[in-house]
Amino acid sequence: MKKLKYFFPGLAIAFVVALSVPMINVYADSYSQNFESFNLGTVNGQDGWSVTGPYDQAVVPSPAISGARSFRISNAVTSGSFSDQTFSKSLANEAGEGESTNGGMSGGTRQDHFEAQFDFASTQLVHQPGLFVSVSPDRGDGSRMSYLGFEDTLDGIDVSFYDVQGTSSPANFVSTTVANNLSRSAVHTAKFFIDYENGPSNDVVKIYIDGVLVHTGTTWENYYRFDSEASREQTPRTTDNLLFRTGGTAAPGTSGFGLLFDNLSLVSSMNPVVLPGTLVAEDFGVVNYEVPGGLGFLKGYSAGFGVTNATFAGATSVVVKLYSGSNLLQTNTAVFPKFSEITGTQFSSPFDVSGNFDYVTDGYWNNVREPQYGQSVAATRVVATVTLANGKVVTVGNTNLTGDPTTIFVLTTPTNKEACKNGGWMTFNNPTFRNQGRCISFVERN
Numbered sequence: 001m002k003k004l005k006y007f008f009p010g011l012a013i014a015f016v017v018a019l020s021v022p023m024i025n026v027y028a029d030s031y032s033q034n035f036e037s038f039n040l041g042t043v044n045g046q047d048g049w050s051v052t053g054p055y056d057q058a059v060v061p062s063p064a065i066s067g068a069r070s071f072r073i074s075n076a077v078t079s080g081s082f083s084d085q086t087f088s089k090s091l092a093n094e095a096g097e098g099e100s101t102n103g104g105m106s107g108g109t110r111q112d113h114f115e116a117q118f119d120f121a122s123t124q125l126v127h128q129p130g131l132f133v134s135v136s137p138d139r140g141d142g143s144r145m146s147y148l149g150f151e152d153t154l155d156g157i158d159v160s161f162y163d164v165q166g167t168s169s170p171a172n173f174v175s176t177t178v179a180n181n182l183s184r185s186a187v188h189t190a191k192f193f194i195d196y197e198n199g200p201s202n203d204v205v206k207i208y209i210d211g212v213l214v215h216t217g218t219t220w221e222n223y224y225r226f227d228s229e230a231s232r233e234q235t236p237r238t239t240d241n242l243l244f245r246t247g248g249t250a251a252p253g254t255s256g257f258g259l260l261f262d263n264l265s266l267v268s269s270m271n272p273v274v275l276p277g278t279l280v281a282e283d284f285g286v287v288n289y290e291v292p293g294g295l296g297f298l299k300g301y302s303a304g305f306g307v308t309n310a311t312f313a314g315a316t317s318v319v320v321k322l323y324s325g326s327n328l329l330q331t332n333t334a335v336f337p338k339f340s341e342i343t344g345t346q347f348s349s350p351f352d353v354s355g356n357f358d359y360v361t362d363g364y365w366n367n368v369r370e371p372q373y374g375q376s377v378a379a380t381r382v383v384a385t386v387t388l389a390n391g392k393v394v395t396v397g398n399t400n401l402t403g404d405p406t407t408i409f410v411l412t413t414p415t416n417k418e419a420c421k422n423g424g425w426m427t428f429n430n431p432t433f434r435n436q437g438r439c440i441s442f443v444e445r446n
């Protein structure tokens, strides 16, 4: 929230409020407007903005929200019409889902994500009875896909959100108050964050007020899909601009006052595609057996992994790490093209500790051991990271070890007294010793 310097009509008091620069360069298409280059007076015809009806709106000097100009609108004049009300400039690339229709009001490359953010503030510190302005994402003819209403109430500005829930006709419009009694002496920020999804009942609208997510709802897509009132064009609509609308009961006393809007930004972009494939930990156990095919004894651990909604066919990297707590013990890296023989949904990775497993003949894994690779500490965790054929990197860990790892420790027994000295007594595990003296006496006895 930013502090709004106060404004009295007729007094040209310029002031500037520092603003963070919106990060818009990562988006497919964006438009931002701070009104600084606009002429004072009606916004109609300036930079693609349009308002052809007799509404009380203007680009005004101080009390600007920031810089020296803001857009002001009141509901001193209202009407039930749409197409003559105030529309912002449109984005080049419209937003919507596959079935959305644009009625010739939007165009470009269809995007599935739409954002609109703007600052708003009261022109007055005092209550303006009856003041109400709505702001909606739209395509340019009043085909609103979402809605925020800004109402000046006794204790401050209330913000209400409407969406359409269910598939009934007439549509079930549901109102939610998303902000209550916002200070009239501060600048506030509102944001629509809309994801359009193909099919009914699934669009997602997130509303942010002053940077905080205050509500998650849906669009008006089901009004256009199912309400007989929309039968002439029974499809959801695209959005590429904002509609600032004054309908309902007029509040003539707000003439020349009302609300200020500034620092508007619009964005349309494509949501990142979520690639299929999830790695799943299966088994992680202590093993001790002779591996068929003359591969020797595997006396250590085996870790199994699976993949859902994909296969390992075409995987380009597989790395499995064995840990004791946070200490790395061993790393298995898949050897290609040998590993490419695994085209199904499961693999297992062997970590030998005290056997003689023949990794080279097996051919699937390049095994690297750390100085402590499990000879005398237990593995507690295994982590696999796989790059699937579609490029998605998936990873999963498993700490659910089965079996007794002490059974695979390398047994070490001192055979001479020198081996017990200089801390050597601490390295033995068959048996273990409490001090150097115990170690030496063990050697002497055996």
Ligand SMILES: [Ca+2]
Binding pocket: 034, 035, 036, 064, 065, 066, 067, 068, 069, 070, 262, 263
């Ligand atoms: Ca401005």
Ligand SMILES: [Ca+2]
Binding pocket: 090, 091, 105, 106, 138, 139, 140, 240, 241
């Ligand atoms: Ca448009």
Ligand SMILES: [Ca+2]
Binding pocket: 153, 154, 155, 156, 157, 158, 180, 181
């Ligand atoms: Ca209120």
Ligand SMILES: [Ca+2]
Binding pocket: 097, 196, 197, 198, 199, 200, 201, 202, 203, 221
């Ligand atoms: Ca949808």
